[in-house]
Structures are given as structure tokens and as C-alpha cells.
Amino acid sequence: MPELSYREAVRDALATAMRRDDEVFVMGEDIAEMGGSMGVTQGMLDEFGPERVRNTPISEMALVGAGIGAAMQGMRPVVEVMYEDFLTLACEQIVNQAAKHRYMSGGQVKVPLTVRTQGGAGWSPGAQHAQQLEAWFVHVPGLKVVFASTPADVRGLLYTSIYDDNPVVFFEHRTLYGIKEEVPDELEPIELGKARVHREGEDVTVVATGRLVHEALRAAEEAEGEGVSVEVVDPRTLQPLDEETLVASVKKTNRCVVAHEAVTRMGFGAEVAAVLQHQAFDWLDAPIERVGARFTPLPFAPVMEEWVVPHAADVLEAIRRTVGRNGH
Amino acid sequence: MAKLEERQALPEEDLRDFFREMLLIRRFEEKVEERFRAGELPGFLHVAIGQEAVAVGVCRALEERDVMASTHRAHGHTLARGTPPNALMAELYGKVEGCSRGYGGSMHLYDVERGNLGANAVVGGGLPGIVGAALAFKLRGEDRVALAFFGDGATNIGTFHESLNLAQLWGVPAVFVCEDNHWAESTPASQHLPIRDLEQRAVAYGMESTKVDGQDVEAVYGATAQALEHARSGRGPFFLLCETYRLVGHYVGDPQVYRPKDELARLRETEDPIDKLRERLGLSDEEVEEVDREVTGIVETSVEFAKNGTDPEPGDALKNVYA
Numbered sequence: 324m325p326e327l328s329y330r331e332a333v334r335d336a337l338a339t340a341m342r343r344d345d346e347v348f349v350m351g352e353d354i355a356e357m358g359g360s361m362g363v364t365q366g367m368l369d370e371f372g373p374e375r376v377r378n379t380p381i382s383e384m385a386l387v388g389a390g391i392g393a394a395m396q397g398m399r400p401v402v403e404v405m406y407e408d409f410l411t412l413a414c415e416q417i418v419n420q421a422a423k424h425r426y427m428s429g430g431q432v433k434v435p436l437t438v439r440t441q442g443g444a445g446w447s448p449g450a451q452h453a454q455q456l457e458a459w460f461v462h463v464p465g466l467k468v469v470f471a472s473t474p475a476d477v478r479g480l481l482y483t484s485i486y487d488d489n490p491v492v493f494f495e496h497r498t499l500y501g502i503k504e505e506v507p508d509e510l511e512p513i514e515l516g517k518a519r520v521h522r523e524g525e526d527v528t529v530v531a532t533g534r535l536v537h538e539a540l541r542a543a544e545e546a547e548g549e550g551v552s553v554e555v556v557d558p559r560t561l562q563p564l565d566e567e568t569l570v571a572s573v574k575k576t577n578r579c580v581v582a583h584e585a586v587t588r589m590g591f592g593a594e595v596a597a598v599l600q601h602q603a604f605d606w607l608d609a610p611i612e613r614v615g616a617r618f619t620p621l622p623f624a625p626v627m628e629e630w631v632v633p634h635a636a637d638v639l640e641a642i643r644r645t646v647g648r649n650g651h
Numbered sequence: 652m653a654k655l656e657e658r659q660a661l662p663e664e665d666l667r668d669f670f671r672e673m674l675l676i677r678r679f680e681e682k683v684e685e686r687f688r689a690g691e692l693p694g695f696l697h698v699a700i701g702q703e704a705v706a707v708g709v710c711r712a713l714e715e716r717d718v719m720a721s722t723h724r725a726h727g728h729t730l731a732r733g734t735p736p737n738a739l740m741a742e743l744y745g746k747v748e749g750c751s752r753g754y755g756g757s758m759h760l761y762d763v764e765r766g767n768l769g770a771n772a773v774v775g776g777g778l779p780g781i782v783g784a785a786l787a788f789k790l791r792g793e794d795r796v797a798l799a800f801f802g803d804g805a806t807n808i809g810t811f812h813e814s815l816n817l818a819q820l821w822g823v824p825a826v827f828v829c830e831d832n833h834w835a836e837s838t839p840a841s842q843h844l845p846i847r848d849l850e851q852r853a854v855a856y857g858m859e860s861t862k863v864d865g866q867d868v869e870a871v872y873g874a875t876a877q878a879l880e881h882a883r884s885g886r887g888p889f890f891l892l893c894e895t896y897r898l899v900g901h902y903v904g905d906p907q908v909y910r911p912k913d914e915l916a917r918l919r920e921t922e923d924p925i926d927k928l929r930e931r932l933g934l935s936d937e938e939v940e941e942v943d944r945e946v947t948g949i950v951e952t953s954v955e956f957a958k959n960g961t962d963p964e965p966g967d968a969l970k971n972v973y974a
């Protein structure tokens with residue numbers, strides 16, 4: 324099995340779909356000669372040419388909107404929005420158009436569009452370049468939302484997203500592009516709506532997304548040393564949500580921590596907690612703990628930024644709180 | 652195109668002062684590049700080496716009571732507007748003494764006392780606010796102008812078009828300064844603009860405009876003064892197109908794989924605004940060295956000041972979220 328970086332895995336999913344299918348093309352700012360601000364599309368201009376690797380003006384709303392239009396004609400465009408902070412500029416088209424055309428037309432049309440974007444803190448760009456906004460989109464019926472945390476996942480999920488007949492907002496995390504993982508020789512699509520159990524455990528379930536999957540795995544190692552066995556589950560697809568896997572895990576461990584980098588308040592974790600308390604109420608031995616960013620915009624100064632966003636230590640603390648409730 | 656009257660030559664003293672300011676900005680930004688490479692500066696930095704004449708020419712024409720909004724490429728604008736180098740460098744080091752108290756960073760430089768309403772990391776993000784500031788001045792009958800800086804790339808985003816339209820419709824005292832450096836990050840104008848003459852964008856909204864050589868600080872100053880006069884006298888907004896050159900990468904550390912190798916070398920030879928002004932003033936090597944020594948000293952001092960600055964307390968992050 325070859326090892327790919329997260330960056331190469333994204334590229335491989337795009338290129339595989341584009342080789343297979345003329346209906347797939349990519350567009351975005353600085354994705355051609357420069358290969359995108361994260362280097363994801365490097366080399367793709369040479370292979371596919373400027374018609375299918377389209378460098379665009381700084382016009383997020385029109386780009387996403389044009390993607391919607393091409394998708395409604397049966398193409399499968401992938402639009403790259405350079406930073407997820409700039410999804411806000413395309414929100415009208417994503418929220419009011421992409422998410423609703425199928426519904427408003429009584430099922431006459433499909434919008435097989437994928438909007439790829441990336442974000443995340445940890446490098447002090449300040450308040451407008453590091454937000455995690457996935458919760459905004461999970462709240463909109465008609466959209467699917469994916470947040471992949473490993474190379475194998477990002478490859479299989481992106482490919483599936485391209486071939487999904489619905490608009491998918493696809494989140495990547497900036498700090499993950501360099502991480503490596505063994506992937507199948509041949510690209511294997513991963514079904515949307517299926518969680519991945521990264522590590523099995525008996526005492527606490529940590530439901531984590533994006534960068535926090537890796538922080539949770541580190542926290543789980545440490546907890547192990549303290550005699551606490553932690554199960555780490557990544558939903559991978561935030562909408563639709565694999566409730567079954569999450570509920571089964573919590574019914575086994577009886578405790579749960581939900582962890583993401585986005586602001587805790589009103590976050591994706593709140594929904595997960597609501598689902599779990601409803602479906603696993605009688606199995607829970609402690610309140611569900613949440614880990615996320617503090618309720619502030621992202622500050623520039625590294626000492627403040629570091630403090631605002633969660634790390635492995637915060638997940639570990641939350642694990643200790645849940646087990647502490649039961650005399651551990 | 653507005654008919655600009657023959658501009659009067661500026662006194663040599665003023666031009667020498669502009670020279671000093673431009674060289675200060677240049678040395679400051681070279682230091683920023685150096686300290687970034689040394690791993691001392693966090694975050695995401697864009698320098699405007701090559702565009703100093705626009706920053707100085709425009710900001711020096713503003714009155715103290717006027718306001719401006721800047722871009723992601725903001726160091727020059729900020730210094731030219733009067734923010735002390737110490738306060739700017741301290742911000743880049745994330746210190747409490749910084750002009751945004753360590754909350755902002757390079758792309759979010761504010762100095763409200765000096766009429767700097769903030770740099771913006773979202774392309775085109777500052778333009779609508781400038782229309783609103785100008786509207787406030789108009790409604791209150793204040794003799795003030797609001798000015799927005801932005802790049803050629805920003806003329807493709809919705810806020811640019813909506814702002815120009817609204818400003819013209821309402822006849823507010825706003826000046827829109829486009830720094831056309833012919834690149835939007837890695838994307839050349841040929842790939843992002845279907846027209847050659849960006850003034851047509853102002854024409855489309857019925858807005859008066861003019862184009863100026865952005866490497867000629869005297870010309871930029873003169874054109875800005877007239878644009879401001881136009882806005883101040885109640886004749887509505889004005890679009891000022893400055894043709895300029897980015898003599899460096901898009902961001903500090905940009906390998907510029909997308910840029911023809913010889914372009915940079917050629918432009919550095921022919922389009923350096925500091926060389927041009929030096930020639931215009933006929934400054935001797937000794938004169939230049941003296942100014943250089945002085946501004947380099949100021950920059951060195953700013954680094955010392957910044958390094959000795961105060962780190963915020965982590966918990967300070969919770970302050971300033973609400974008024």
C-alpha cells in the first residue's frame with residue numbers, strides 16, 4: 324500500500340475523477356500555475372490544461388454560483404475556496420441556491436457540486452484566516468458536509484463527494500496537509516455518512532473531527548497510561564451523521580467527550596451531544612463533555628491563539644472529568 | 652477621466668521628506684522579511700516593496716481628520732499614515748504595545764486615532780465601510796473624506812462593485828485608490844481581468860477617475876490631492892488608479908513559481924520608486940547614505956522595542972469580544 328500525504332491524497336482524488344470523467348473540472352483562485360495556496364493542485368494544470376484547471380478572479384460568490392450552474396447541467400465541478408473564512412462571501416449561493424434548487428423545483432434538478440475549502444488555527448494568521456465554520460453549513464438542509472482528518476479518508480471521501488448528486492461542502496484542515504497514511508493502491512470511495520472508529524476503548528468515547536481527531540488520539544494514549552481506555556470516533560461526514568456508530572460506541576463506554584476546533588458554543592458538538600443524550604440517555608454515566616475553542620474571534624498573538632483553540636491536553640482534561648464522575 | 656489641472660511642483664523639501672518616508676518603509680519591510688526568515692515573526696505577511704510611492708503619496712495628501720481603510724498589504728499605508736514604527740513592529744511580534752495590541756497582526760493593523768480604520772485580510776472587505784464612513788461625514792456635514800486602498804484583484808469582488816455604485820449614487824465623499832500591481836497573488840491580470848483599462852470600472856458607475864504613475868510619488872500626491880478636493884467639495888466620490896509594481900512575492904516566503912524569472916529583475920532595474928525619486932532629486936551617495944543610516948536605525952530600534960515588548964496574557968483573548 325502506498326503512503327500518501329493528506330495533500331497528495333486530495334490531489335489524487337481530484338485527478339482520478341478528472342482522468343475518469345470529462346464532466347469533472349476544478350476552479351478556484353491561484354489553483355493553476357501556483358497549484359493553490361496549499362499546493363493541493365500542483366501539477367494538475369500540466370496534466371489537464373487551463374480549461375479544466377481554471378484559475379479564477381477573486382469572485383467567490385460567482386465562482387460557487389457558476390459551479391452550481393455547471394452542476395445543474397450535469398457536470399461535476401469542484402470549486403476551491405481558498406480559506407473557509409471566504410465561504411462567507413459565497414454563502415448566498417451555497418445556502419439559498421445550491422442547497423435549495425432540488426427542493427424548490429420539486430425534485431426536478433440535481434446540484435452535484437463540491438466546494439472544497441480549508442482552514443484552521445495554529446499559525447497565527449489572525450481573525451479572518453483561521454476560523455472553523457463547519458457548523459454553519461451543517462445547519463442547512465440540502466447540503467452535505469464532510470470534514471476529513473486523514474489522507475485515506477480525504478481521498479475516499481472527496482471522490483465520493485464529487486460523485487454525490489448533492490452539493491457537498493468539503494472541509495480540509497490546514498495543519499493536516501503534511502500528515503501521511505497508507506492508502507489503498509486503487510482509490511476506494513468511502514461512503515458518506517459512515518464514521519471511522521480510530522481506536523477502540525471501553526471507558527470513554529471521544530467523538531472528534533478534523534485536527535482534533537489527532538489531538539484525541541494523543542489524549543487517548545495518555546489516558547491509557549492513567550488506566551482509562553478511550554475509544555476515538557471520527558464521524559467524517561457531519562451531514563448526514565452516522566448516529567448509529569456514535570450511539571453504539573457510547574452505549575458501550577457510557578461516557579462521551581465531543582471535540583472540535585471550532586468554537587464550542589452552538590457548535591457541531593452540541594448537536595452530537597443532543598443526539599447522544601436522546602438516544603443513549605439510560606447508558607450515560609456522566610454528562611457529555613465538550614471541547615472546542617473559546618468564544619472569541621481568533622487572536623493574532625501566538626500566546627493567545629494557542630490558549631483559545633483546544634489541544635490534546637484539553638481533551639485529556641475532559642476525559643478525566645467524565646471518568647471522575649464515577650470514582651475513577 | 653477627470654481633467655486634472657497642471658500639477659504644481661512640490662517644494663524639494665517635501666520631496667526629500669517623501670524620500671525619507673519611502674526609504675523607511677522599504678527598510679522596515681526588508682527587516683520584516685529578514686525577521687520572518689529567522690523564524691521570529693508569526694503569521695502571514697505581505698510586504699509592498701515597490702509600492703512605497705503609492706502609500707506615501709496618498710497618505711501624505713490626506714488631512715488628519717480623514718480616514719482610510721487598508722488591505723492585507725498594509726505596512727506601508729500604516730507607516731505613511733503616521734503609526735510609529737515601534738508600534739507597528741510590536742504588533743508584528745504580537746505584543747501589547749502593538750498598534751492593534753497584539754490582537755490583529757500584519758493583516759489587521761488598526762490605528763484609529765490616526766484615522767486608520769484597519770487593514771483587512773478579506774479582499775475588498777474594507778470598501779463598503781468606507782462608503783459608510785463617507786456617508787456619516789456627509790450626513791453630519793463634516794469636512795472629511797474616507798479613502799479605501801485595494802488592489803487590481805479586488806476589482807473583481809462584489810463589494811468593489813456594490814461600493815462604487817452606492818458611493819456614486821449617494822454622492823458621498825469617498826476616494827477609491829486602486830493599487831494596480833498587475834497581479835492578484837499568482838494570477839496575472841490577463842487571467843483575471845477581461846479589460847485592460849481599469850478606469851472603465853469607474854466609468855461604469857458614472858464615477859470620475861484618473862490614472863497615475865504609481866512609481867512617481869509626486870504624481871501620486873498631486874492626483875490624490877485633487878481626488879480629495881473633488882470629494883471634499885461635494886462632487887461625490889473619485890476613483891484613483893495607481894499603476895504600480897510588486898517587486899517581491901505575494902507573501903513573504905513566496906517562491907513565485909508562477910512569475911517569469913526575468914520580470915522581477917527587469918522591474919527592479921526600471922521601476923523602483925525610490926530610485927526614481929532619488930534621481931529626480933539628484934541626491935548624492937552621501938545624502939542617501941545619511942538618510943539610510945537614520946531610517947535603518949529607526950527600524951533596528953523598532954525590532955528591539957518589539958522584542959522587549961509585553962506578551963499578552965493568554966486570557967486577554969477573551970477581552971474585546973464585545974464593547
Ligand SMILES: Cc1ncc(C[n+]2csc(CCOP(=O)(O)OP(=O)(O)O)c2C)c(N)n1
Nearest residue numbers: 409724772773774802803804805834835836
Ligand atoms: C475574499 C478573499 N478571497 C481570496 C483571498 C486570498 N487573497 C489574499 S490577497 C489576494 C490577491 C489580492 O490581489 P490584489 O487585490 O491585486 O492585491 P495585491 O495582493 O496585489 O496587493 C488573494 C487572492 C482573500 N484574502 N480574500
Ligand SMILES: [Mg+2]
Nearest residue numbers: 802803834835
Ligand atoms: Mg494586485
